[in-house]
Amino acid sequence: MEIRVDCYSGYRGEETPRRFWLDERRIEIREVIDRWLDPERRYFKVMGDDGATYILRHDSETCAWELTFFRET
Secondary structure, three states: OEEEEEEEEEOOOOEEEEEEOOOOOOEEEEEEEEEEEEOOOOOOOOEEOOEEEEEEEEEEEOEEEEEEEEOOO
């Protein structure tokens, strides 16, 4: 499944996901629940406008995004 992420970059230059697409389906992010780093990746646990919880992973070397977790409410 293809994922595309649209981000907001604040005054510190840190990108935060605002919406993403799973294939053709657009999901607005209502809330960033949590975020954490490892040496090569950033993770964002978010709640979508569909009420589901997602974990998005961003690889800083390749700039690629992946969906690593999904849970419906």
